[in-house]
Amino acid sequence: MITSLRFILLTMMGLLVTNPSFTQNTTFTNPILPSGADPYSTWHDGYYYYTHTVGDRLILWKTDNLANLSSAEKRTIWVPPSGEMFSKNIWAPEFHFIEGRWYVYFAADDGDNNNHRMYVMENKSEDPFQGDWEFKGKVGTHLDRWAIDGNVFTYKDQLYMIWSGWPGNENGQQNIYIAEMENPWTIRGIRVLISEPDFPWEKQGDLTNDPNTLHLNVNEGPQFLTHDERVFIVYSASACWTDYYSLGLLSFDGSGDLMDPSAWTKSPQPIFKQSLENGVYGPGHNSFFKSPDGSEDWILYHANSNPGEGCGHKRSPRMQKIEWNTDGTPHLGVPVSENTVLKIP
Template sequence: MAVYNNPIVLQRADPWVLKVDGEYYFTASDPEYNVIAIRHASAINDLQKAPETIVWRKHESGPQSKYIWAPELHRVNGAWYIYYAAAEREFEPNGMPTHRMYVIENTDADPTTDNWVEKGQVVTQFDTFSLDATTEVIDGVQYLVWAQKDPDIPGNSNLYIARMENPWTLGGEPVMLTKPEYDWECIDFLVNEGPAFLFHDDKIYITYSASGTGVPYAVGLLTADRGADLLDPNSWSKSPVPVFKTCAENGQYGPGHNSFTKSEDGTEDLMVYHCRNYTEIKGDPLFDPNRHARVGVVRWTEDGPDFGVPAPDDVWTPTSTEVLPADGGPLAGTPVSRD
């Protein structure tokens, strides 16, 4: 059983890890929100020191020129796809961010080549704030799940699902899976975002994140039976309580926006998420870079997944709001004593 150092990658929020042929490919929100980069390693503990390759840069102007958020790397029908959100300006007149969802494609065997092609915006039912697209092919059907603002529903975002015609085009009407409704989903902001699929036995799970991105940020859970109609909201049950949240005892605050991968030996499901290790943030939280990528083991019970609590730090982390140097800094990823 592998022992993981936490954090696994410093100053990378919204972490996405995809394991392909024994290699871990990692992407996440860059603290400058201006590029999409991929790093990879054969062991999770080696991701911090792995070099990053920038595969896409924001446009100089227009709809993809600001705030590149939450890239996700996927492999569909032998090609690589990255889903991400990008904006043209900070806010709409109604105060909502201007993000929309976009896709780039690479048909090379290696996703770090420079052959990424823009496939355009994922057009949905509303021309509104949308982000955090994730995808899965289930029983031969590709689905997209994402977060979006409905003009008629209070709050920032709900979660939607739809079939896909191809990896950049919806192939059917979207269906809302969940909206912020419980108290723990509505702290600071009414938010459901950051969906991620998890599979075990005859169940399909979707985790998502809720509330503002500070201490209240927490993870919720949707559950459906394998073989059910995933486009029917009645096929999904929703946990009334968060399944992963702040653990002050371990010094971990606001965990969320996770992905899932497998352990090196393939026997364990791993949850990769971001978390801060302090609560006092100077200035706009959006520009505080110290949401670090972390990992935990998913334990399985008769009632489903048990995500435990965010583990304490056991490697050095920065305490300032300065962006780390390109090489990660001399101490980045260095184990420290928990004593």
């Protein structure tokens, strides 16, 4: 009787956890993990499947509450074989559930950044923690150019990929490209340029003030976002090693073709940037997700807690709810401080 009463009382107080992935916590503060760049999550069948850049392997987390990632179940789903063109520098993985199968997209190289390309793996199981992950190969156009940060989405029954790539074969500028996909592992046709660095806030790359230092013009980390039948791409701009790393917005007018560059409009100012007041620096490489009931839109992003921390292991994943402007565009607000208590999605 005493044991039963204690069980009831602890359950009512939210102090008893019967499922390691479930807690009664209703609030959280950022960051949601101490480290983890390029965060991405997918909601499927009652759980969030979360991942971020680890570098030498692919790891997947499973939780019903992203605020509890530190205690969530996680699994290494793939370690690359050595000596391949995709064995090292595994960046920005994304897990997608497409037509009843799981796919993970990621960028990788052989230790030489010039050889970064996009790759994909497939799992036919309903549960990505089960079944076998099959390496499907490289995802790219006939040009076979440098490529990172692939994001796939479906619009009007057509599957697309967007990514960051070089215009040629040498470093110096990263653009956003789009292409139609024949299937989840094959691009159909050519890539189309829809954004390149135009504004000063997209071209911050020099921390040393040395005129001989490369000033890198960057558009990367594109993410598809839709709301009330409007289509957007939110992307990261400027070099990740600067505090000026920020998010820009591309808007599709809805009347044309996604593959037509003139159908996209770029916002002249960043829509999400560092906050000195809140102590958040270099926020970027985001993704979006909805609350479990589908009523709220949230942003996942990484940022630093101090200025000058660059794009290493000090970047930590954070999340906050977003709103929508009267003109239908996303309102991301300001990166909240680490002292701000937020309600869970």
